[in-house]
Amino acid sequence: MDSRTKEEVGEEVMEGKKSGNLDGSANSKVRGVGGISSKDMIFRADKIDLKSLDVQLEKHLSRVWSRKVEQQRPKEEWEIDLSKLDLRNEVAHGTYGIVYRGTYDNQDVAVKLLDWGEDGLATVAETAAIRASFQQEVTVWQKLDHPNVTKFIGASMGTSNLKLPSKAPADEPSTLTSKACCVVVEFLPGGTLKQFLIRNRRKKLALKVVVQLALDLSRGLSYLHSKKIVHRDVKSENMLLDAQRNLKIADFGVARVEAQNPRDMTGETGTLGYMAPEVLEGKPYNRRCDVYSFGICLWEIYCCDMPYPDLSFADVSSAVVRQNLRPNIPRCCPNSLANIMRKCWDGHPEKRPEMSEVVTMLEAIDTSKGGGMIPDDQAPGGCFCFAPVRGP
Structure with missing residues (x-):
């Protein structure tokens, strides 16, 4: 650049703008409003937002990359036809995505959407980790077939052409980014087990209902363990109920195939309050961590x-x-049920029973005489083991 200052160049640019002639020629104007050819325009380097340009470039490259990947990779057997999927309304909003109710091929479904976006905030490593987690969930879920496990229908690795329902009548349906993914499963109208327990917090549940819910959960977990799958996030929020109050295990976002060597499975995975001591300490663990979490869930079901x-x-x-x-077991809790809780949440994993053994113990409980939180000689109103009433 010559000896002229940036201010002098800037003044010349402004003079050129006023006269409509940036290069001194009479032909600098072209067709269109303003008429200035882009090749004749002068930009001040100190006025260019390089960070913004980087973000825009990253978005563009990401979109191009996503489209190329989607076009090149072969379709998986579990991939759904998005043209048959219709989203109606949002039913839950969690850390890893949003759950919608909808229909797929005229069947009521729940759709879990993961959209980590193209806003430039997620790093390449973070994006890859989320995508790997999604593929892991689908890989685990698609192979399962049990009455106490939510039925998997299909999934999609790219949902950019899927329209989301608008939150207000006047709003236009919003769209997803090209990196969004979704899992489609059967819709269960009973909501989560946690919601059901909260609704019954004051009146409690009859013993036969407690045992039936516990049996459903234990049978589902026993099935998963027989397939070498550790759920790793067993809690009442991840259990769903159908219209007949049958319980089904859901949300396999952190489930994984059990390692042959327990030392290969470490890390704090799960939800505090349900996590086994060995998981909390970051020690090696196996399927017995699910047994511990089941013990906490059994206490929750009994106590609401x-x-x-x-x-x-x-x-x-x-x-x-x-x-x-450990949670305090109420005095009114039948010994048969209390013993299962204590065995399941034992601090030593090797002393905890297998889930198949838990099923056998629960099946042996006689519920015909009632008892527990709602004694036979009382109207349903709960016992007085808890005072004052606690919980959400």
């Missing part, structure tokens, strides 16, 4: 309450590992 309602997550983690903290 939350474990550790007055403790922070940090306090729970520390106390479970160092002080062998």
